[in-house]
Structure formats: C-alpha cells, structure tokens
Amino acid sequence: MRRAVHQDVFIGIVMVIISVLLYAKSSTMPEGAAQFPTIILTLFSIFGLVITIGGVGKTRAANSKQAEEPKIADSREEVLSFSKIKMPFVSILIVAAYVILLSVLGFFVATSIFIIGFMMFYRVRSWKKIFLTVFCIDLFVYLLFIIQLNVPLPKGLLF
Amino acid sequence: MKKIFLLFIILTLATFMIAGCGGAVEEPKENVQQEQSEAEKQEATPSEDTSYPDKPITVTISYSAGGGTDTGARILLPYVEEILGVPVNVVNRPGGGGWVGWTYLLNQEPDGYTIGYINTPNLMTGYLNPEYNRDKSIDDFDLISNHVLDYGAIAVKADDDRFQTIDDLIEYAKKNDLTATSTGVGSDDHIAALKVNDEVGTKFVAVHGKGAAHGKAGVMGGHIDVLFANVGEATVPHKNGELRVLAVMSPERSEFLPDIPTLEEKGYGKIYSWSARGIAAPKGIDPEKLQVLSDAFAKAMANAEHIKKMNEMGLAVKPLIGDEYYQFLKDDESGVKKVSHLMGW
Amino acid sequence: MVTLFLINWATILQIMEKLLSIETILALIVGTIGGMIIGALPGLSATMGVALLIPVTFGMDPVSGLTMLTAIYTSAIYGGSISAILIHTPGTPASAATALDGYQMTLQGKGMKALGVTTISSMIGGVISAVALLFLAPPLSLISLKFNAPEYFLIAVFGLTIIGSLSAGSMVKGLASGVFGMVIALIGVDILTGYPRYTFGISSLESGISLVPAMIGLFSLSQVMIQVEKMGTKSVKFTGELKGKVLPTMQEFKSIFPTIIRSSFIGIFVGMLPGAGGDIGSWVGYNEAKRFSKHPEKFGTGIIEGVAAPEAANNAVTGGALIPLLTLGIPGSATTAVLLGGLFIQGLIPGRELFTTHANITYSVIFGFIIANFLMGIAGLSAARLLVKVTEVPSSVLAPIIVVFSVVGSYAINNNVFDIYVMLFFGLAGYLMRKTGFHPAPVVLAIILGPLAENGFRQSLILSRGNMLDYFMSRPICLILIALIILSLFSPMILNRFKERQTTKAKEGISTSS
Structure with a gap:
C-alpha cells in the first residue's frame, strides 16, 4: 500500500502561499509600514519551505520503511485522517x-x-x-x- | 448526574452571592434612583404628546471603559438620567480608532434610544484619510451637544534646562530636530505639531505611541524631547513638578493653567489645537426628540457638581448645541484638511 | 523612601478605621470572590471585571470602592488560572502560561495539587508586590521611567526567545507557530504611519486581532474539539482520576519557594513597566524558572514549578502595575489603565498628592489590597476541593458550557460579533495546529510581543535619529538586556553540553532530542 503525501508538505505549501499573497499586498504600503511585514513574511515563507522539505522527507521515509516499525517522531504529532x-x-x-x-x-x-x-x-x-x-x-x-x-x-x- | 447538579449549585450559589452582596453595596445607588424618580415626577412633562423617552437610552462610546471619553461620560450621564427619567446605559464599542463604534452608531435606528459620543479629530481623520475608504462624514450625524473641549498644550520635562520658555523651544526647534509625542497619526497631538511646523518652521518629529500615558512616560523619562498633549493631560504633572507646560494652543489662556501663555499671544499666529467630544445621534432623528435630548444634556452640563468633577480631572466643559456645534465641527474638519498633505494623504 | 516616614501611628489608626468598616469588608469579599469568578470565565478578563464594576463604585466611599477594584484585579488574574489548569481554558491572557503545566497536572490527576500550588504562589506573588507598592513605590516608579522604546524592543526580543524553549516537540514547528503569531499581529492600523495593514476594508480589523478571542479559540475551543474526538469511548472526561491533597508538602513547598520569589520580583518589574502587563510577566516568569531549573526538560509535562512560576509572576504584576499608576498617573498594564478611571471618579488624581494629602485613602487601599491577596488565598484553598469537581463533569456537559462561555467572552470583550468569528477561526486553526505538531502557546506569545517589538524598534529609529547602534549602546539598561538575550539564546546549548558531559556514562539509549 502506498502512503499518501505527508500532511507537512501541504502545511508548508499553504504557509508559502499565504506569505506570497500577503507579501504582494505589502507592496502598496508606505515604506515604514511595509518594513516589518516583509521581514516576518520572509521568515514565514522560509519556515514554510523548511516544513515542506521536512514533509517530503517524512513522506519518503514512510513510503520506504513501510514494513518497518513506524517511526516515533513526536508524541504531539499525529497523522490526520x-x-x-x-x-x-x-x-x-x-x-x-x-x-x-x-x-x-x-x-x-x-x-x-x-x-x-x-x-x-x-x-x-x-x-x-x-x-x-x-x-x-x-x-x-x-x-x-x-x-x-x-x-x-x-x-x-x-x- | 449528582455531580453535575453539584456544579450548578456551586455556580448559581456563587452568582447569588455576588448578586446579593453587590446589591447590598449598591444600596446607596438605589436611593439615588429613588430620588431620581421623585425628581422625574416633579418634572412631569407638561406637554402630553411627548412620551419620549419612555425606555432606556443607550449611549455608545467608541473607546474602552475607563478611558478619558468613558470616564467623562460616566460622570455626566447620571445627571442626564436624572433629567430624562429613564436609565441611560453606556456601551463601549472600541476599535478602529473609534470607527467601529461610530459605524455601529450610524447603523442604528434614529429613534432616539441609541446615541453616542463622537470625538474630534479622530472622527474626521477617520473619514478624510482615503486609505480607509469611508463614505461617512459629520453630516451623517444629528448633533445633540458638545461636552468637553480640551485644548492642546506643549510641555517639556521639568528639569530640562534647555528650554525655559516657549521662545527658547521654538528657536531651538527651528534649527534642530526635536522629537515630539503623539497619540497616533492624525491625532490632535500629531496635527498640533504639524501645524506648528507649518506655521513657524520648526522641526518637530512625531514619535507615535499608544495613548497619552506613553507620551507622558517618554517625556518624564527624558527619552522624548517635547510633549504635545492636551491641557487635561498636562495639568497634573505640571502642578506636581514633573513637567513644565510652556504654552497652550488655544485662543485664550486655560483656566487650569492661568500663568501659561498661548502661542497666539506670543506672536506665533493663530495656532489652535484641541480635541473635543460631544454627543450625537444617527441622522434622521425626530427634531422634537433631538430637542428633548439637547435640552437634557445642556441642563445636565450646567450642573455645578458635574462641572466641578470634570474640572478636577482637568477637563473643561464646553456645551455647544445646534448650528454652533455643527459649525465648530466643520471648522475642525477644514483644519484637518488643511494639514492633510503633511500626513501624506 | 518618603513614604516610610509618612506612615505614623495616627495614619495607621485611621487606616484601620477605614478598613474595618462594614462597607469595606463587604467590598473586599465581593471583590475577591467576584474577581475569581470573573477571572475563571473565559473572556471576562481582569480588565473587563474592573471596567464593569467601576460604575458600581460611583456611590461608594473611595476606600471601599478602590479596594474592591484592586481586589477584583488580583483575584481575577488568579481566577483565570483555575480554568486554565482544570479545563485548559485560560480565563485571562495572563494565565495562558499556567495552562502548559497546570493542565498536564490535571490530566495526571494532580489537579488539586496544581490548584493548591497556584493559590499559594499567587498569594505570595500578590503580597510581595503589594508590599513593594507600599514601601518602594516612588523610587521604583523612577526606574520604570528609564524604560522606553529601545528597552521595550529588547524586552520583546527577550520574550520571543522563550518560543524556542516552549516548543516541546519539533523546534522548527514551534518557531513557525511563533512567526504565525507575528503574522497575525501584523493585522491592523500601523501606529507609526496610520496605514491599515491587511484589514481588507473591515473596520473591526483596524485595531488588530483582539488577543482574548484569539486566545480563547486557540486554547478553549480547540480543546473542545479534541474532546469531541474521544467521543464514544465510555465515560469521557476532560481529565484523569483525582487524587492527592490541595496543599503541597513542606518539601514541595521548599522546592518551589525560590521560583516563587524569583517570579514575584520578575512580576513586579514587568508590572511597573508601562508597556508590559501580566500576559508578558507570566511568560517571563515561566521561562526564567525553566532556565534556572535543574530539570528544564520536565517543564511542560506537569510539574509544580511550571505552575508556580507564571502564577507568582502574574499576580506580582498587579502590585507592580499600580506603582507607576499611583505615583505618576501612568498605568503599568491594561487593567490599571481602567483603574485610572476609577481613581478619577473618586476625585483622586494620581501623583504626589495621593501620598500626602490623600495618604490615608491611598494607604488604606494598599493595605486593603494586601488583605485581598490573603483573602484570595484562603478562598482559593478552601474552594479547591469543590472547584476540582469541574473535572468530574462529563465532557458531554462541559463541552457545550465551554463553547457558550467562549462565545459570550469573545463577544463581551468589545461588544462585537466579529470577535466571535475570530474565536471560531482560531479554534479551528488551534485544533489543526495541535494535531500537526504545532503549538498554540507561541502564537499567543507572539501576538502579544510582535507589536511591542515592531513599535519599539521603529520608535527607537526615530528617537536615535538614524543612529541606532550608538543609541542602544549609550543606554545602560539596553546593554543589560542585550547581555540577557545573548545569555538566554546560548545558555541552553552551554548547559546541554555541560549536562551531556556529566551524564554520558549513565545514559545508553535514546534521549529526548530528536
């Protein structure tokens, strides 16, 4: 059975999309008002990318180690179904x-x-x-x- | 089952307890209400068709409870209640620089049972600034009466040796940048600094912060050079020797600071700044009801006890009704328009 | 210092007389118990409690009126923690930090102990801050004036370093949650330019996302959703079995005592800064307790230090915040800003006069405030056994109750239906975040600190006239804060290395790091 793509990939992509959309809106702001949003949104998109990449890794791991014992990643994290x-x-x-x-x-x-x-x-x-x-x-x-x-x-x- | 029941018993008991105790504490208030109803009987309306008001009136305040507008209103409204003979309740609807409350007020039925406080210049800057896309203006309100008129004041830290008089300050500020407090872009304090810059050629740079307390702390701590605030905010620290008020921005000297000159008498031109707050209803209220309200507020504001309480807070009561009030607000509006280019609109 | 000399026997007698009147005693009891209830209900924060009862104090004597308001203030902050511990629903923003360890303790059936520790810590924190207010108000208020934009910026940065340590699971996701909170905090009118950022033309968004509805959604509503998940399994409860005592043992008390004292001083300090209140104080207290702890890894798993630290701090904020209010008329927190109105209504103008002309009123109120803290402790300890019964209510009944109060609380904070939708949105977001390894606590922290950081930074830019670095370096407090930030960023690494070296031989398998 092939496992679906890990949820983190979607979360990461959503984060990147949100950052890009809001970033686009900041272009019309006065200079001072736009400064802080651009920094925060850049950070947010970087985290989005990191989470996406991590998600891709988790997808691969889940697909390859299918037979093996499931990895205990984090007690707080669950795979949503x-x-x-x-x-x-x-x-x-x-x-x-x-x-x-x-x-x-x-x-x-x-x-x-x-x-x-x-x-x-x-x-x-x-x-x-x-x-x-x-x-x-x-x-x-x-x-x-x-x-x-x-x-x-x-x-x-x-x- | 038993346990849920227990929980509810605890909760309801607790409520009754505070309800009971609260009632006991409120007792003096009830007496006041009784007196009020007696007063009401005495004033029993001679004209029979005017049954208005016959149910509670709600006054919306566009700022949080405990703020300046709220406190002033809560001092005045009991006297209005006494005259109108119906409860007058305050509802705070803060947010959006006051416009959350004003938008709400304008959306209410103009039946005379929902009225609200309007504050200048926030009201004007809120609709004059094109960023906000608001299609409202003063003309969407029916005006009842102005309540408070608080002129602007310029102060420095009490031990700031650089500036003994307003002349020292202005001479210095013509050549050097000085930081000035402000309660936000388009606030009366900000507009005041811009007006002075515009008229006299000073170089005050506004440091916008949240609320008057921020500015006061900034100047008292020696971080910001000049306090642009209102007389009501500057009087107490001036008397306590924490700040030194150098000038007021009004046509005449302030009754609270009789020794402090105005900018005008010092020869800097007619630079006035103020924040005013009054009561208005949404447009379309029955003229007779408006008259009842205007009369009631005018009478309440004339009450000596009310004036004394307001003066203790350093606030000058300035009742203005009808056309006079409208003209006053229109002047305010054109004053804001005049400096709007300085704010980049 | 000046104040010390002013207290003589005659004043003390007058104070006693004022405090022992029936009206004042009644006001104290009403204030304390009413405050606890208001605080415990989500959405009715200390600020609201004080604001709502100011009109009641109109007709009252100044001493009883103001004593009641200060009693509400301190006990509402305490009350907020009761619901944070028992049902993961912080009643006030200041109790969000308490939910971390407090709720874990409840899950382990130690809810009673958590309540006991909370009560004792809150009481001690409150009393210490009241004593500081009594004796040190004027000198401390001068210190609070030394803080301005650059210091606030650094305090915010310092606060944000906590996020790294809050994330129990994935560090990346913890930090990402914090950045998400910062993004949320971008919404609203930018103070320095007046530009409405990301408001999409909605007036209600102009003053930003209100913290209280967002917090209620992230903590309470998401908790309800998590409970619903377990629906169907028999006898669903919010928590584990109940056991244990209310009072901590002497040994436990000794172990948390240094934490309580440290947090109390942190609380007083944060409280007296005009730009920071209980919501920030509790986090700083929590973080410092964790840093000084011998077993920081246990924080978040339900340990008593994790409850004691934020609790002592948030109640100490109350006395601290009253210091600049009474001496300078500059409120030290949102609630004291409302209290200022209460003072005005009584004809009391903050400033030196309060400590000279009106000294007996002022000192009576401060003494009343101390008594209120003790009363709160007694009421809390004796009610703990009863309160903890909440956790025995099946979630089929508790869940709808929590939802109703979440809705009422979100609405009541600004009388705005929009805030209920905000709460709903954050409920959903909080649920999804908790399910996918993110955490709501950094979001709340970032919503509080984001604007403080941004405005502090940009105001410093104006104040420094473009020469930021020199400006920061010329301010001694800034240098101290910078040192603290560096220490806080690198101390976990250094400590870890130190600890690893010590425990290498004892350890064999998987450690907590992933």
Whole structure:
C-alpha cells in the first residue's frame, strides 16, 4: 500500500502561499509600514519551505520503511485522517451554526438550541440532563451578565 | 448526574452571592434612583404628546471603559438620567480608532434610544484619510451637544534646562530636530505639531505611541524631547513638578493653567489645537426628540457638581448645541484638511 | 523612601478605621470572590471585571470602592488560572502560561495539587508586590521611567526567545507557530504611519486581532474539539482520576519557594513597566524558572514549578502595575489603565498628592489590597476541593458550557460579533495546529510581543535619529538586556553540553532530542 503525501508538505505549501499573497499586498504600503511585514513574511515563507522539505522527507521515509516499525517522531504529532477529524469538524460546524443563529435569534434562544443540539450530537439521551444544562446555563448567564454585570449580550433580529 | 447538579449549585450559589452582596453595596445607588424618580415626577412633562423617552437610552462610546471619553461620560450621564427619567446605559464599542463604534452608531435606528459620543479629530481623520475608504462624514450625524473641549498644550520635562520658555523651544526647534509625542497619526497631538511646523518652521518629529500615558512616560523619562498633549493631560504633572507646560494652543489662556501663555499671544499666529467630544445621534432623528435630548444634556452640563468633577480631572466643559456645534465641527474638519498633505494623504 | 516616614501611628489608626468598616469588608469579599469568578470565565478578563464594576463604585466611599477594584484585579488574574489548569481554558491572557503545566497536572490527576500550588504562589506573588507598592513605590516608579522604546524592543526580543524553549516537540514547528503569531499581529492600523495593514476594508480589523478571542479559540475551543474526538469511548472526561491533597508538602513547598520569589520580583518589574502587563510577566516568569531549573526538560509535562512560576509572576504584576499608576498617573498594564478611571471618579488624581494629602485613602487601599491577596488565598484553598469537581463533569456537559462561555467572552470583550468569528477561526486553526505538531502557546506569545517589538524598534529609529547602534549602546539598561538575550539564546546549548558531559556514562539509549 502506498502512503499518501505527508500532511507537512501541504502545511508548508499553504504557509508559502499565504506569505506570497500577503507579501504582494505589502507592496502598496508606505515604506515604514511595509518594513516589518516583509521581514516576518520572509521568515514565514522560509519556515514554510523548511516544513515542506521536512514533509517530503517524512513522506519518503514512510513510503520506504513501510514494513518497518513506524517511526516515533513526536508524541504531539499525529497523522490526520478523515475519520479522526470528522467528528471535531462536525462539532465546529455546529458551533458555527450557533454563532450565525446568534445574530438571528438572539443569545438565549440560540444558546438553548445550541446546547440541545450539541448534547444530542454528543449522544446524550437523557432529556432531563439536557434541559437541566440548558436551564442552568441560561440562568447563570442571565444572572451574571444581565442582572449583575449589565453586559449586553448579542442581540438577534428576532429577540 | 449528582455531580453535575453539584456544579450548578456551586455556580448559581456563587452568582447569588455576588448578586446579593453587590446589591447590598449598591444600596446607596438605589436611593439615588429613588430620588431620581421623585425628581422625574416633579418634572412631569407638561406637554402630553411627548412620551419620549419612555425606555432606556443607550449611549455608545467608541473607546474602552475607563478611558478619558468613558470616564467623562460616566460622570455626566447620571445627571442626564436624572433629567430624562429613564436609565441611560453606556456601551463601549472600541476599535478602529473609534470607527467601529461610530459605524455601529450610524447603523442604528434614529429613534432616539441609541446615541453616542463622537470625538474630534479622530472622527474626521477617520473619514478624510482615503486609505480607509469611508463614505461617512459629520453630516451623517444629528448633533445633540458638545461636552468637553480640551485644548492642546506643549510641555517639556521639568528639569530640562534647555528650554525655559516657549521662545527658547521654538528657536531651538527651528534649527534642530526635536522629537515630539503623539497619540497616533492624525491625532490632535500629531496635527498640533504639524501645524506648528507649518506655521513657524520648526522641526518637530512625531514619535507615535499608544495613548497619552506613553507620551507622558517618554517625556518624564527624558527619552522624548517635547510633549504635545492636551491641557487635561498636562495639568497634573505640571502642578506636581514633573513637567513644565510652556504654552497652550488655544485662543485664550486655560483656566487650569492661568500663568501659561498661548502661542497666539506670543506672536506665533493663530495656532489652535484641541480635541473635543460631544454627543450625537444617527441622522434622521425626530427634531422634537433631538430637542428633548439637547435640552437634557445642556441642563445636565450646567450642573455645578458635574462641572466641578470634570474640572478636577482637568477637563473643561464646553456645551455647544445646534448650528454652533455643527459649525465648530466643520471648522475642525477644514483644519484637518488643511494639514492633510503633511500626513501624506 | 518618603513614604516610610509618612506612615505614623495616627495614619495607621485611621487606616484601620477605614478598613474595618462594614462597607469595606463587604467590598473586599465581593471583590475577591467576584474577581475569581470573573477571572475563571473565559473572556471576562481582569480588565473587563474592573471596567464593569467601576460604575458600581460611583456611590461608594473611595476606600471601599478602590479596594474592591484592586481586589477584583488580583483575584481575577488568579481566577483565570483555575480554568486554565482544570479545563485548559485560560480565563485571562495572563494565565495562558499556567495552562502548559497546570493542565498536564490535571490530566495526571494532580489537579488539586496544581490548584493548591497556584493559590499559594499567587498569594505570595500578590503580597510581595503589594508590599513593594507600599514601601518602594516612588523610587521604583523612577526606574520604570528609564524604560522606553529601545528597552521595550529588547524586552520583546527577550520574550520571543522563550518560543524556542516552549516548543516541546519539533523546534522548527514551534518557531513557525511563533512567526504565525507575528503574522497575525501584523493585522491592523500601523501606529507609526496610520496605514491599515491587511484589514481588507473591515473596520473591526483596524485595531488588530483582539488577543482574548484569539486566545480563547486557540486554547478553549480547540480543546473542545479534541474532546469531541474521544467521543464514544465510555465515560469521557476532560481529565484523569483525582487524587492527592490541595496543599503541597513542606518539601514541595521548599522546592518551589525560590521560583516563587524569583517570579514575584520578575512580576513586579514587568508590572511597573508601562508597556508590559501580566500576559508578558507570566511568560517571563515561566521561562526564567525553566532556565534556572535543574530539570528544564520536565517543564511542560506537569510539574509544580511550571505552575508556580507564571502564577507568582502574574499576580506580582498587579502590585507592580499600580506603582507607576499611583505615583505618576501612568498605568503599568491594561487593567490599571481602567483603574485610572476609577481613581478619577473618586476625585483622586494620581501623583504626589495621593501620598500626602490623600495618604490615608491611598494607604488604606494598599493595605486593603494586601488583605485581598490573603483573602484570595484562603478562598482559593478552601474552594479547591469543590472547584476540582469541574473535572468530574462529563465532557458531554462541559463541552457545550465551554463553547457558550467562549462565545459570550469573545463577544463581551468589545461588544462585537466579529470577535466571535475570530474565536471560531482560531479554534479551528488551534485544533489543526495541535494535531500537526504545532503549538498554540507561541502564537499567543507572539501576538502579544510582535507589536511591542515592531513599535519599539521603529520608535527607537526615530528617537536615535538614524543612529541606532550608538543609541542602544549609550543606554545602560539596553546593554543589560542585550547581555540577557545573548545569555538566554546560548545558555541552553552551554548547559546541554555541560549536562551531556556529566551524564554520558549513565545514559545508553535514546534521549529526548530528536
């Protein structure tokens, strides 16, 4: 089985592309304002290249030493696979939907919907638990932010 | 399950606790509110159709809580609240040199329930600078009243022997580069230094920093030569003997610094600089509501207690309403336009 | 020095009288506990807490009002660490450094001990800084004036050298994360030219990416996503089992005591500089503890020094930051800038008068501040057992709660919906970074230090009138800082070589280097 290209290659390339795009934008800046960005972006693109090259190396290593024991590179580093990041991505989509709902439904309605949705996504089946959580968070936020601190919360079009 | 419940109990209890204690501490305030409502009854509106205002009014402030604009507003607004008889709440919307808040304000319904502080010259520099591509101007606001007018001051470190008077400073600065504080490109302090350079031929070089504190520390520490700031910022260190104010940039001497000459009386021409802040509503507010607000603010600003508190901070109260205020802002705008080439626009 | 003579018995009596009033005691308790709660919630930082409660102090007596505000300040900084330790969600930017070792300790079931160490370190740091404020405010404020653009530039560079040592895994990726943070910090209006850089016409970007939403995203939201990954495995919790005691043993305390003292002085020093606050102080404290440690490689794996160091430092910043505020009217941190408004409202103008005409008010507030630090310690220690229960809440309940607070916190900091999207973006970025061997901590550090470095450098260029090198060389503090930077860059190498020589015979296989 042939392994795919290591993720670092993509990360590095993305870094280089971002640097180039932003670098191009700095050409229209006044001299003083452009100075620091050019230095930082140059550094960023160099790191991008180094990571790309490192990624190519890792790809090769992974392909050649297929039969051998996998290399322990770094405990913090994992090879991303679709199945692993699927659920976290679904979760951030739910959060994104919540944020969009906030500007339509206002804080309390959107938050209640979000908590119910998120806990169901988390396969919590006890409605008692879900509603208790919704109730307590809404109450807590209401008491602390609205009553006590007088902090405005996001208002929606409807509420 | 039990444990979650426990957590919530802890949290809610904690909230109630501060809610309870906070309430106790706030007690004096409630009394004030009671007095307010009594005051409101006394002022019960003779004209019946004007039910405005009948719900809380929000005042947006385009700078962070605790800043100069915010503090000044929080001193004034309780008196306005007392007169209008409805709560007047402050909401800080900082960012974008003030324009995050102003853009928000302009997008609100002109129903008289959302008004905000506008600050010069930041308001003008924000739309005059073509880099920002803003299609707004003063004419997008309906003006309620000016509140504070803080003229510019020029100061040096108290033990800086090179400059005893403003003449010493200007003579020296004509021949040599001197660094000057600024609170940012297009700030009133920056514009003031540019105006002096333009009129008298001095060579002040602005060192832009974040906020007035940065500049004050720079001059007190002897790193920056000259402080370009406002009277409100320079008075206290002047009296404490940390700085020496050499001149003010106003038509008349400042009441807080009666011994300090103006640039004009020293013969350097009409070089004025100021930052002003006042209250405005988004364009299109009902003229009657505008009148109610202008009257309320004018009355609140005339309150002796309010003036005393503002003066303690070194801030001069300068109420301006209607056309007078509009003309004042227009003058400010043309003043900024006049030096805009010096900022490279 | 002058202050010492001013404290006589009559003043002390007056101070006692003022402090023992019911209103002041109540204000102290409310301030301390309220501050802890505000701090612990992500997004509600110390600065916000003080700003929100200033209006409440309107009608209060100056002593009780200001004591409450300073109590909120110090305990909010402490409170931020509670959530950083227990759920990897720094409540304030000053607690980001604590999350590194604190959360690791929680994962190992030592959350209670981490809380205990945090509380004790914070209390000691806060008290030492308050004592410095009491006795040394005027002379220290003169030192703080000696720092300007060139020094800030060097401090920022010094701070950035920490990034190299933060990266536990790949050094390249650690540094790259730092540079990424610097790129983020480029966004916004350039102070020195007024040019809006990379704002793409969005007003909300003109003042730059706000640190708090970015940090909440990088730490908290990404943590939620990582938890979601483990979904399905039974009884998912944020952490490991709970065991151990709150209080550290005498031996442990002895081992962290030098760290606490060192960090306290670092904190006071960083605090009294107008350009640097608790967010920088905690990192410097952490880094110095690591440098002086006999086992620097253990930092980041959950050791008590790694918790004690940033904690003592960030609470010591509070007293330090009050020094230039009270003596010169120059705030030493973002929170004290807000406190300045609180002083004004009470009719108190910073400067010499505070220590002469208004001496009893000022000293009462400082004494109140010391008491607040002790109160915070007592409250923290007694609540630790209760607080740690948070980690027993299953993540199916905790995760949505964290998301809700992340959203509220990001919004509340500027009342701007845009910041919620910023938080969302950094949540995703933080998750991907953590999954691919990058680290969010250098990003946060670089967002804080990037602008300090840039503005410091460019302002020095103007101040030096083009003659940078001579200008730097003519400033003694600059020379010291340059020496420190060189030392910090090369000391790990020298130490490593030294250590390798010592341990060559004992070691056989793979070491930590990769």
